Amino acid sequence: MAAAEQRQVRPWPTGAEPRPPSLASRRKIRNGFNLCSPLVLFVLVALLLPAESQQMHGDYGFCDARCGDAELSSTSPTKILIKGGTVVNAHHKEVADVYVQDGLIVSVMHGIKVNEDVTVLDATGKYVMPDSSRVNETGGIDPHTHLGMEFMGTETIDDFFSGQAAALAGGTTMHIDFVIPVNGSLSVGFDAYVNKAKNSVMDYGFHMAITKWDETVSKDMELMVKEKGINSFKFFMAYKGSLMISDELLLQGLKKCKSLGAIAMVHAENGDGVAEGQKKMIDLGIKGPEGHALSRPSVLEGEATARAIRLATFINTPLYVVHVMSIDAMEEIAKARKAEQPSGMSLLPLQGLGSVHCKQPYVAYNGPITSRHLCHFLIFSDIPAISWLSQTFSPFSGFSQTSMPFLGFLRHSRVSLPFIGILEHSRIEGFGKLGIYEVLAFYGGRRVIGEPVVSGLILDDSLLWDPDFTTAAKYVMSPPIRESGHDKALQAALSTGVLQLVGTDHCTFNSTQKAFGVDDFRKIPNGVNGIEERMHLIWDLMVETGQISVTDYVRITSTACAQIFNIYPKKGAILPGSDADIIILNPNSSFEISVGSHHSRSDTNVYDGRKGKGKVEVTISQGRIVWEEGKLKVEPGSGRYVKMPPFSYLFDGIEKADEKYLSSLRASVKRINYAM
Ligand SMILES: NC(=O)NCCC(=O)O
Numbered sequence: 001m002a003a004a005e006q007r008q009v010r011p012w013p014t015g016a017e018p019r020p021p022s023l024a025s026r027r028k029i030r031n032g033f034n035l036c037s038p039l040v041l042f043v044l045v046a047l048l049l050p051a052e053s054q055q056m057h058g059d060y061g062f063c064d065a066r067c068g069d070a071e072l073s074s075t076s077p078t079k080i081l082i083k084g085g086t087v088v089n090a091h092h093k094e095v096a097d098v099y100v101q102d103g104l105i106v107s108v109m110h111g112i113k114v115n116e117d118v119t120v121l122d123a124t125g126k127y128v129m130p131d132s133s134r135v136n137e138t139g140g141i142d143p144h145t146h147l148g149m150e151f152m153g154t155e156t157i158d159d160f161f162s163g164q165a166a167a168l169a170g171g172t173t174m175h176i177d178f179v180i181p182v183n184g185s186l187s188v189g190f191d192a193y194v195n196k197a198k199n200s201v202m203d204y205g206f207h208m209a210i211t212k213w214d215e216t217v218s219k220d221m222e223l224m225v226k227e228k229g230i231n232s233f234k235f236f237m238a239y240k241g242s243l244m245i246s247d248e249l250l251l252q253g254l255k256k257c258k259s260l261g262a263i264a265m266v267h268a269e270n271g272d273g274v275a276e277g278q279k280k281m282i283d284l285g286i287k288g289p290e291g292h293a294l295s296r297p298s299v300l301e302g303e304a305t306a307r308a309i310r311l312a313t314f315i316n317t318p319l320y321v322v323h324v325m326s327i328d329a330m331e332e333i334a335k336a337r338k339a340e341q342p343s344g345m346s347l348l349p350l351q352g353l354g355s356v357h358c359k360q361p362y363v364a365y366n367g368p369i370t371s372r373h374l375c376h377f378l379i380f381s382d383i384p385a386i387s388w389l390s391q392t393f394s395p396f397s398g399f400s401q402t403s404m405p406f407l408g409f410l411r412h413s414r415v416s417l418p419f420i421g422i423l424e425h426s427r428i429e430g431f432g433k434l435g436i437y438e439v440l441a442f443y444g445g446r447r448v449i450g451e452p453v454v455s456g457l458i459l460d461d462s463l464l465w466d467p468d469f470t471t472a473a474k475y476v477m478s479p480p481i482r483e484s485g486h487d488k489a490l491q492a493a494l495s496t497g498v499l500q501l502v503g504t505d506h507c508t509f510n511s512t513q514k515a516f517g518v519d520d521f522r523k524i525p526n527g528v529n530g531i532e533e534r535m536h537l538i539w540d541l542m543v544e545t546g547q548i549s550v551t552d553y554v555r556i557t558s559t560a561c562a563q564i565f566n567i568y569p570k571k572g573a574i575l576p577g578s579d580a581d582i583i584i585l586n587p588n589s590s591f592e593i594s595v596g597s598h599h600s601r602s603d604t605n606v607y608d609g610r611k612g613k614g615k616v617e618v619t620i621s622q623g624r625i626v627w628e629e630g631k632l633k634v635e636p637g638s639g640r641y642v643k644m645p646p647f648s649y650l651f652d653g654i655e656k657a658d659e660k661y662l663s664s665l666r667a668s669v670k671r672i673n674y675a676m
Pocket residue numbers: 146267476477478479505507526527528
């Protein structure tokens with residue numbers, strides 16, 4: 001990496017600010033069970049086989065990303081034992097050790113002993129609170145970023161290097177960026193992004209935008225899915241005159257997505273309405289950043305969301321609504337997700353069942369399991385007769401999520417009240433512990449996913465009225481940050497499962513770039529930061545306030561994304577065989593966000609000055625410690641492109657629904673032709 005490039009990455013302040021306390025007193029453990037035994041090596045090789053990453057390694061040394069230092073440091077060890085923390089997955093949490101080797105999680109269990117060549121991060125004691133231990137581990141996945149994006153006549157100030165360095169410092173270990181076609185060409189756009197991503201320092205995937213429609217685009221979509229590892233395409237319903245597509249194109253795109261098993265994503269704002277709103281503001285003489293919010297009210301977001309959902313329903317294909325910013329859009333998603341629940345079925349809270357540690361909004365599905373309803377259960381049991389279930393449920397047992405034996409049993413036996421019924425059955429009472437820990441994914445109504453972003457969950461639009469242009473302009477993004485009230489409603493929707501996962505839409509422009517629109521809000525490049533702040537802010541906003549549980553946190557920041565984009569449990573889980581992308585978060589430490597210490601290249605930060613509880617103290621990416629004690633060590637070129645296969649769980653049952661639709665047509669009707 002060029003030294004000049006390195007210098008542009010902002011430093012973690014040295015000396016000026018108190019450092020977070022060291023998480024881990026490193027030590028070597030002697031005389032333990034040898035994890036390099038032939039058996040373990042065999043397991044490792046077996047686990048390595050299904051890896052689907054396409055490596056795009058550069059020829060770089062391992063270097064420190066801190067500003068100006070440019071010092072080379074040695075590669076961090078690839079054998080790591082994290083001792084004594086609470087391992088949190090979306091389905092379950094437990095105190096356990098995690099052993100990592102060669103970039104993979106090898107083992108998650110109690111009392112792992114290792115040889116002296118293993119680096120031990122011992123979290124025990126230091127982080128255990130009176131009621132429970134509180135070290136939470138998993139790497140976050142940001143489903144929505146724009147690094148190195150050319151947009152509104154300029155290019156984002158964060159490229160793949162600085163954006164990813166910032167991500168790692170904040171505990172995000174993978175992100176999915178949007179490839180923008182070049183003059184409508186997907187292939188040219190893809191190649192351009194492969195080039196942009198050359199200096200990557202962590203794993204990443206690609207979505208792709210569709211900005212025009214013709215035979216070549218249609219064929220290229222196929223190529224992208226079948227050969228390039230893209231399983232999602234985004235349609236901009238806004239940005240008239242540049243990225244915006246028509247309903248006709250959207251329909252073509254939805255059909256194509258469905259045939260390829262790719263997820264259609266929408267930026268849902270009525271672009272014609274926005275153009276009209278902008279004209280109105282300019283006519284009224286409102287040219288400052290507040291004009292941005294005023295010109296694109298939430299009704300335009302609600303309308304486009306409703307339209308996209310209806311068109312996707314018409315085609316019968318899944319839809320993913322990016323950056324849900326308003327109550328209007330969220331309510332359309334809520335309505336759609338409830339829409340098709342067959343009568344007689346309901347959602348029940350799991351509270352109070354045996355040893356279940358479930359809190360709202362965990363739900364169990366109290367009705368027949370059909371292929372329309374993906375219910376992914378994890379059963380914990382010490383009842384010998386059924387303890388095999390938790391083993392068979394290992395995602396690495398060779399079964400896909402939807403063909404696990406137990407789900408198969410539920411489906412085929414057509415049991416009504418299958419789950420709750422079984423749990424309440426007297427035969428198992430008193431035999432031991434039994435619990436459903438969580439329903440990982442529930443899909444009941446239309447296949448609609450709603451993604452709020454950190455800015456929409458936390459901020460309100462008041463600062464767009466700030467008299468200082470630079471301050472106001474940094475909040476300009478689309479759809480706009482809404483007036484107070486929308487944020488709280490989005491939080492509630494997230495905590496109750498109406499919205500599923502949290503992105504950032506990290507799309508940074510510095511104050512010089514934002515000043516392009518000093519005389520006209522329409523020229524202010526749209527976008528805010530968040531890739532570094534997401535994990536901290538969501539922890540503080542949602543977990544610290546009790547709105548969601550720790551396992552929910554993992555689900556909305558990591559697991560749901562991995563499941564939707566079909567890379568679970570390689571990503572999004574702390575399980576044997578998963579990639580070793582791990583964070584260690586200390587809920588007793590505090591964070592403070594500051595433009596002076598963030599790792600983005602931007603000279604502004606919309607969260608500047610925010611403080612909160614919960615600090616990511618260690619980030620492990622690809623099995624290497626890349627963030628520890630406030631120091632970032634990254635290797636440009638080490639980031640791997642993660643291919644994402646089509647036909648995620650969201651497509652489960654689509655064919656059956658199509659068949660049902662066709663058989664319901666009662667057509668074509670045979671008529672007597674009287675004319676003959
Ligand atoms: N959101 C935003 O303002 N900028 C990035 C482009 C987009 O996602 O609309």
